[in-house]
Amino acid sequence: MTDRTEELFREDSYLKTCEATVVAVNERGGVVLDRTVFYPTGGGQPGDRGVLTKADGREVRIGTTLYADGDIVHVPEEGQDLPAPGETVSCAIDWDTRHKHMRMHTAMHLVCALVPCGVTGGQVGAEKSRLDFDVGDHTLDKEALTEQLNALVDADHPVGARWVDDAELDANPDLVRTMSVAPPRGKGRVRLMQVGEDVDLQPCGGTHVARTGEIGRLRVGKIENKGARNRRVNIHLEG
Ligand SMILES: [Zn+2]
Structure with missing residues (x-):
């Protein structure tokens, strides 16, 4: 339940991908989206890993997802080229895990x-x-x-x-x-x-x-x- 992110995983846990727009990137590099299929750590279940693919095809690897400051935050792995607010990204979770x-x-x-x-x-x-x-x-x-x-x-x-x-x-x-x-x-x-x-x-x-x-x-x-x-x-x- 966050104000800024539609939680697509909540209604359909089988969704593996979605298109989304970057709402914000916090000072630690965490990415907030307007909608997501990434489950954030909670209830004893680990947050999802996966990839955000930018419009130019470059990938941002997400190491985990968690709740922070009332948002669902996608936490990139080290050394990723971060997207900017307003950018459109294709989201894909690590489905096997x-x-x-x-x-x-x-x-x-x-x-x-x-x-x-x-x-x-x-x-x-x-x-x-x-x-x-x-x-x-x-x-x-x-x-x-x-x-x-x-x-x-x-x-x-x-x-x-x-x-x-x-x-x-x-x-x-x-x-x-x-x-x-x-x-x-x-x-x-x-x-x-x-x-x-x-x-x-x-x-x-x-x-x-x-x-x-x-x-x-x-x-x-x-x-x-x-x-x-x-x-x-x-x-x-x-x-
Ligand atoms: Zn349950």
Whole structure:
């Protein structure tokens, strides 16, 4: 939600490219566009890498994307020839990495759905992701969890977003109770991600695949002790 940038990735996470106009270049060389397909670091998901191609064909390689000072900022790699405000650029994200992030991020929702404990942290990566839980006296079995995860993948559940406002949340306490993470209030509208009929429902602004089958095989790696009550669950994509 920024004033200056239309967030194309929010409505369609499969968009790989777009045309955009440079709105500003900050003092650190970060590029702000009027619209973008680049996802900025947030919700445990890394910002996108990719390329902005200028009208003359020269490329500006973007190393990451993040929120700064209320803007989505495309951070160029070292030594790039920066575009100027008003210039038109063609934007293209590093799709291979982003698609892995989408698969992994959606897998994190499945882990949330299967582990009946509060989430205390998490990080999505292209090769490995992790989710931390306050497990109390609940025990986690990595073989069983791997099997349950792959069963949800095989079921090929649809994954979709819907928006609700505060009034709808207030009017539907049952809806809020079914969510694995409590929704923020006072923002006007909240984006909910739903997996299947009743697999997982929670507020989320990240990018996801359209069906759980697209995630592919998953494997639960180490389950690490992070204190008396906390466990870190590591997840890997198997190919
Ligand atoms: Zn999500």
